[in-house]
Amino acid sequence: MARWLVASAWPYINYVPHLGTIIGSVLSGDVMARYLRSKGEQVLYVSGSDEHGTPIEVEAIKRGITPRQLTDENHEKVKKLFEAWKISFDNYTRTESPVHVEFVRDFYLKVYRNGYIFTQEEELPYCPNCRRFLPDRFVQGQCPKCGYPEAFGDQCPSCGSPLDPKDLINPRCTICGTTPEIRSTKHWYFDLPRFAEKLKKYVEENPRLPSNARNFSLKLLREGLKPRSLTRDVSWGIPAPFPGAEGKTIYVWMEAVLGYISATIEYWRLKGEEEKWREYWFNGARSIFFIGKDNIPFHVIILPALLMASEEGYELPWTVSSTEFLMFEGKKFSKSQRIGVWIDEALEMFPVDYWRYTLLSIRPEVRDTNFTWELFLEKVNADLNDTLGNFIHRTLTFLCRFFDCKVPPEGELTEADRQMLREVERAKEAYDRLLGEIRIQQAVQTVTELARKANKYFNDRQPWRLAASNQEEAATILHVASRVVEALASLLEAFTPTVALEIWRMLKLKPGENLKAGHQVALPKPLFRKVSLKEVEEKAGGGVKVLEEKVTPEDLARLGLKVAKIVEVEEVPGARKLYRIKLDLGGGLIKQTVAGLKTYYRADELLGKLVVVVSNMKPVKLMGLDSEVMILAAEDDGRVAILTPERPVKPGSRIL
Structure with a gap:
């Protein structure tokens, strides 16, 4: 049996993640991990806090604390938030983990010895006051492309253009404001172009890659790959292992992408099975990476190339599920402009499964998707409360009212009854097919549509009218409806695990147990409540x-x-x-x-x-x-x- 590694892109923890971050990588990965486990597959689900890089170091300097103090605080906070969101990681680790640091240094030393890393002199801004080079976020100035006055050395937050720090107009040191000098420094580069042909073959021959990942990667390959810088002149990060690279650290993007391997090693090392991690990276192991589309180059181009460069025989990513962007009321999420909802704020407003359901039902799989409060109200009130919750509550209420909370025997089925049971089987088949293709949004819609059909069945058959005149037929209707409730509990587990557990509790079953005639259920409690526009306005x-x-x-x-x-x-x-x-x-x-x-x-x-x-x-x-x-x-x-x-x-x- 093949081993499955499910991996969510590591969130950068200078801030708490927002809704767009959690749907693109973490929440989607959780759904797949839960689904594969429900099928009896051997699954390991990993991720971790990405805590190196200049944004963390700059923020720590501004706050007068060390980068480690900042990331210790944020890592624990984010880890607890993911637990509150019911994310079922097997290992949520961090880039400061000793296992990760050791693995990254050993890995790059191996790639260096294999001849795929070279050095090159380059000119970069240097602050004579701070006595340091100014990579990435350490230098700010006017964007040469759009004129935004607060652009960084690596990217403009206004127009999104990648930048060279030397191209900034009126540059200044982010820390002290001094105008930098241009000085020469030596850096180490990964020779990415040497893997262009192998990467082209990998992308073209992988039928599971989504179109955005395939098309963007092929575009990069057609344009020609360039060597990727591996090192930075900063102190916060993993020390570069190369001879003569004292004082250099590995560039954050180039070490975080190896975290999936180190997280696997760490998990099994803690279990006392030192070599078992290899079962998830070699010999036919399958890996699924959940990312946002901005991460495509690192997971479809750079990670496979690094695995090839190790010459160890790693399995390349089986597939990469790359979502488009989630917008917030037509705009990009922005902490500085206070646009959006962050995952800690979300849980202060409404229950976690309201958010999980809403986000998964609009997962941006094909194009950028817009979150609005109006849409949130529709998903909670119409889908969860009026459709799913209404059917389950009515079924269990009538079971208790007319049959002493016991599931009645099946009896003689009408065509309507048989059709409803066929709908259950169709929904299960569609659910398996869609999640197998990582079409999570449509899988969610399949479950909701089953509940919608079940409501119609219940309304058309009217068991409350038959209870006095034809109890046997009423019993059959409620038997069929109970089996639909059981199916919904199972199908909802990956999407809304808290609600699914509550349904199982009301059914007095353990998850996955079969409902049989004569089984006693509990008096139901409402699973959801309606949310008003006024409540949203007051809370958000x-x-x-x-x-x-x-x-x-x-x-x-x-x-x-x-x-x-x-x-x-x-x-x-x-x-x-x-x-x-x-x-x-x-x-x-x-x-x-x-x-x-x-x-x-x-x-x-x-x-x-x-x-x-x-x-x-x-x-x-x-x-x-x-x-x-x-x-x-x-x-x-x-x-x-x-x-x-x-x-x-x-x-x-x-x-x-």
């Missing part, structure tokens, strides 16, 4: 959203739609996205609203603007402030635009 400072529902002309007439003029805009203390806005509705009437527009408009852009408001809404309190009217806005793929009249009109004018 959500933006103005208009949820679609069918209305009559009379309903519209009751809305007091008027034009108002914004006369005052203030930030709300403690709220990331809210403004307190005062509006003139004409005739001396001033009303106040609390609106989530901070992400989309500056205060000066709103002041004096004519807007359309619902003027007769019942006042509510947000962040302790009265909100008396609602500003109407349109949303297009995460971009919000306030509705305004075509030409100037008086405040208070009615919308007809």
